[in-house]
Amino acid sequence: MLRAVPLALTLLVCLAAPLESATLAPADLKTAAALRERALKGTEAWETVASLSTEVGPRLAGSEGDRAAVAWALDRMKAAGLANVRTQDVMVPQWVRGSIAVSILEPWPQHLVATALGGSVGTPEEGIEADVVQVPDIEALRALTRSEVEGKIVFINRRMERTRDGTGYGQAVVGRTQGANAAAPLGALAVVIRSIATGSERFAHTGTVTYRIDIPRIPAVALAAADADVLERQVATGKPVRLSLKLGSRDLPQVRSANVIGEIPGSDAAGEIVLLGAHLDSWDLGTGALDDGAGVAIVMEAARLVLEMKLNPRRTLRVVLYANEEFGLSGANVYANLGPEDLARHVLAMEADLGAGPVWRLDSRVADDALPMVHAIAGALEPIGVEVGKNTMEGGSDIGPLRRQGVPVLSLQHDAARYFDYHHTLNDTLDKVDRKALDQSVAAYAVAAYLAANAPADFGRLPPQPQQAPAPATAPAARR
Numbered sequence: 001m002l003r004a005v006p007l008a009l010t011l012l013v014c015l016a017a018p019l020e021s022a023t024l025a026p027a028d029l030k031t032a033a034a035l036r037e038r039a040l041k042g043t044e045a046w047e048t049v050a051s052l053s054t055e056v057g058p059r060l061a062g063s064e065g066d067r068a069a070v071a072w073a074l075d076r077m078k079a080a081g082l083a084n085v086r087t088q089d090v091m092v093p094q095w096v097r098g099s100i101a102v103s104i105l106e107p108w109p110q111h112l113v114a115t116a117l118g119g120s121v122g123t124p125e126e127g128i129e130a131d132v133v134q135v136p137d138i139e140a141l142r143a144l145t146r147s148e149v150e151g152k153i154v155f156i157n158r159r160m161e162r163t164r165d166g167t168g169y170g171q172a173v174v175g176r177t178q179g180a181n182a183a184a185p186l187g188a189l190a191v192v193i194r195s196i197a198t199g200s201e202r203f204a205h206t207g208t209v210t211y212r213i214d215i216p217r218i219p220a221v222a223l224a225a226a227d228a229d230v231l232e233r234q235v236a237t238g239k240p241v242r243l244s245l246k247l248g249s250r251d252l253p254q255v256r257s258a259n260v261i262g263e264i265p266g267s268d269a270a271g272e273i274v275l276l277g278a279h280l281d282s283w284d285l286g287t288g289a290l291d292d293g294a295g296v297a298i299v300m301e302a303a304r305l306v307l308e309m310k311l312n313p314r315r316t317l318r319v320v321l322y323a324n325e326e327f328g329l330s331g332a333n334v335y336a337n338l339g340p341e342d343l344a345r346h347v348l349a350m351e352a353d354l355g356a357g358p359v360w361r362l363d364s365r366v367a368d369d370a371l372p373m374v375h376a377i378a379g380a381l382e383p384i385g386v387e388v389g390k391n392t393m394e395g396g397s398d399i400g401p402l403r404r405q406g407v408p409v410l411s412l413q414h415d416a417a418r419y420f421d422y423h424h425t426l427n428d429t430l431d432k433v434d435r436k437a438l439d440q441s442v443a444a445y446a447v448a449a450y451l452a453a454n455a456p457a458d459f460g461r462l463p464p465q466p467q468q469a470p471a472p473a474t475a476p477a478a479r480r
């Protein structure tokens with residue numbers, strides 16, 4: 001755990017910095033404080049999530065809802081007064097969840113609550129019947145021999161740890177994304193996982209399964225936690241457990257979707273861009289209020305408040321609502337396919353995609369020289385409970401392709417302790433979004449974006465890292 005840097009120490013560091021250019025101007029810090037207080041008085045962010053949840057609802061990439069969301073975002077950005085509102089074409093995969101039926105046949109028959117993992121292939125129409133082999137995690141699966149797995153259904157029974165920063169998810173999710181790739185070469189017929197989740201309510205959590213092109217694709221589904229418990233207890237008796245699985249999932253041809261982009265043009269440094277991102281798509285089960293309706297509302301409202309207060313930032317503030325984050329980062333990869341000049345114009349990127357909990361930590365990945373500016377931004381957020389985090393930020397799936405090309409990033413960490421109770425389920429709905437927490441988040445993003453846009457120096461460049469290969473339609477990239 002990283003320790004918070006007290007405000008006094010932050011100020012001391014800033015005052016002691018040898019270059020004046022490395023600190024933020026007192027006038028900008030004063031304006032940022034006014035912006036922060038304005039947001040805390042109450043924003044329109046909750047109404048924005050309500051509008052998206054109610055008027056659009058689920059918006060799986062390539063679906064009718066996805067198209068409706070693009071139209072909604074264009075209207076909403078224009079209504080907010082953003083300039084240069086436009087779409088950027090993105091081809092996205094289309095996948096249909098289809099019907100599902102999972103039952104224990106022996107030793108004690110029971111139906112289980114389950115859902116397909118995103119991108120899963122279906123079963124033959126008559127379904128699959130096979131014995132279960134249970135493993136505690138993907139590492140244990142990889143240690144099995146072919147004779148232990150062949151002809152069976154693999155059950156990955158990995159529990160996720162509840163953490164404030166969401167790290168439990170990162171540790172557990174590999175079983176979902178890579179389980180099929182690990183099981184199929186051993187001759188497994190299908191993979192069933194315990195939902196990657198912290199809640200115990202009786203619904204299953206979806207999310208992508210990644211298929212490697214050189215490995216046969218097998219069906220992959222998630223069980224609700226309580227149903228994983230039932231399967232676990234039957235397995236624990238030592239009797240052979242036989243499972244039946246019928247899954248109607250299938251792929252359709254790719255279709256056109258779009259990133260939606262709007263800006264507040266900068267004043268004397270308009271050619272430089274501070275990017276605020278979130279993703280417009282959602283899974284099909286809920287209404288995507290938390291993932292990522294909240295993020296969409298936070299970044300749009302942060303920009304709208306800067307306009308409302310007529311702050312005229314030096315650099316251009318660009319809001320990007322990405323297409324198809326959930327199912328392959330399609331929009332992020334298209335957006336980041338920039339020439340060197342356009343890339344160089346991106347001074348900093350931020351992204352909101354960890355639900356609607358209050359922001360509690362500011363992580364970053366910037367050049368070391370720029371750290372005093374990050375600490376000064378954190379100082380402006382200290383009154384709303386934000387502490388300084390690490391400068392080795394890895395997360396941020398939609399801004400990842402920019403970061404790997406050297407664009408510095410800030411990451412405002414939301415309290416994610418409850419987020420994975422609802423994440424990727426039918427229960428991701430508006431009632432989980434707390435108005436006050438959302439306003440606090442808007443305050444944090446607005447202040448950070450405004451100060452970054454007015455910073456006297458840029459945030460340096462990061463050493464380029466290898467890009468992840470863009471995911472083909474049939475093999476969505478692992479994601480948050």
Ligand SMILES: [Zn+2]
Pocket residue numbers: 279291292325353480
């Ligand atoms: Zn998301």
